[in-house]
Amino acid sequence: xxxxxxxxxxxxxxxxxxxxxxxxxxxxxxxxxxxxxxxxxxxxxxxxxxxxxxxxxxxxxxxxxxxxxxxxxxxxxxxxxxxxxxxxxxxxxxxxxxxxxxxxxxxxxxxxxxxxxxxxxxxxxxxxxxxxxxxxxxxxxxxxxxxxxxxxxxxxxxxxxxxxxxxxxxxxxxxxxx
Numbered sequence: 001x002x003x004x005x006x007x008x009x010x011x012x013x014x015x016x017x018x019x020x021x022x023x024x025x026x027x028x029x030x031x032x033x034x035x036x037x038x039x040x041x042x043x044x045x046x047x048x049x050x051x052x053x054x055x056x057x058x059x060x061x062x063x064x065x066x067x068x069x070x071x072x073x074x075x076x077x078x079x080x081x082x083x084x085x086x087x088x089x090x091x092x093x094x095x096x097x098x099x100x101x102x103x104x105x106x107x108x109x110x111x112x113x114x115x116x117x118x119x120x121x122x123x124x125x126x127x128x129x130x131x132x133x134x135x136x137x138x139x140x141x142x143x144x145x146x147x148x149x150x151x152x153x154x155x156x157x158x159x160x161x162x163x164x165x166x167x168x169x170x171x172x173x174x175x176x177x178x
Contacts, residue, residue, distance in 0.1 A: 005075075005107045010065040016052050019067055022077045024048050026094035030129060037131070038170050040163060051092065057081055058091070064115045068095070068108050075099035078108035080115055083125065083152050088116045090126040093135065105138055113142070117178050124176045125150055136172060144174040 010019045027044045035041045050057065051065075058065035062082035067074050076095035083089045090112055095104045116124050126144065128135055149168050 004071055004102075005104055006069040007108075007111055008067045008069060009060075010058075010067055010077075015067060018074045019065065019077050020048055020052050022067075022074065022094055022096065023051055023092050025096075026077075026092065033131065034129065034170070038166070040167055040170065051079070062119065063088075064112065066108065066111060068104050068111075070099055070102060070104055073099075075102075076104050076108055078112050080112045080124075082121075083150075086120065086122040088119070088121040088124050090124055093126075105135070106142070109138065109142060113176070113178070122178055124178060126174050128172050128174065130170050130172055136174075139174055139176075142176075144176040147173050147175040149173050150175075 008015060010016055024044060027042075027047055031041055031044050057063060058079040058081055064078075064080040066078050068076040068078065070076075074096075076093075076099065078093045079091045081089045081091055090109065093105065093108060095108070113124065124144075125147070126139065127149075128139070149171070150173060
C-alpha cells in the first residue's frame with residue numbers, strides 16, 4: 001500500500017498553497033476543540049504563515065516539509081524540524097479524514113523518521129494534544145515513548161507564557177531514540 005503514497009517536498013507556490021490549506025484545516029480543528037474543551041487557544045494564521053514563509057523551519061538541510069500524495073491527491077502533510085544538534089521534532093502530522101485508514105499517517109511518520117536518521121538526528125520529539133488518542137497509538141506503535149515537556153517545543157511561540165502550565169496539562173510529549 002505504501003507504494004501508492006508519494007512524498008513531495010513542499011517548495012513550489014502550488015505545493016505551499018495545498019500544504020497551507022491542509023495545515024490550516026488541521027490547526028483550526030485543533031484550536032476549536034482546544035477552546036471548547038479547555039479554554040485555551042493559539043493563533044492559527046500566525047502558525048500557518050510561519051510554516052509557509054520560514055525558509056529554514058521545515059526545509060533541508062535540517063528539516064523536511066512533505067505533502068503525502070495518495071492516488072494523485074494531496075492526502076496529508078508532515079514536517080520535521082531541527083530543535084538542537086542531533087534532535088529533531090515532528091510537527092504538523094495530519095491526514096485528511098477521507099484518507100484515514102489507508103496507512104498514510106504511518107507512511108508519513110516513517111518517512112520523517114527515515115529522513116531524521118539520514119540527517120544524523122539521534123532523537124525525535126513531538127507534542128500532541130491529549131485528545132488525539134489515535135495518533136498516540138500510532139506514535140507508540142513505532143517506538144515513541146511519553147516524556148516530560150521539553151524546551152523549545154512548537155507551542156512556546158504561540159501560547160501565552162501565563163497559559164503554558166494549563167497547556168502542559170492537555171498535551172502529551174513524546175520522544176524516540178534513533
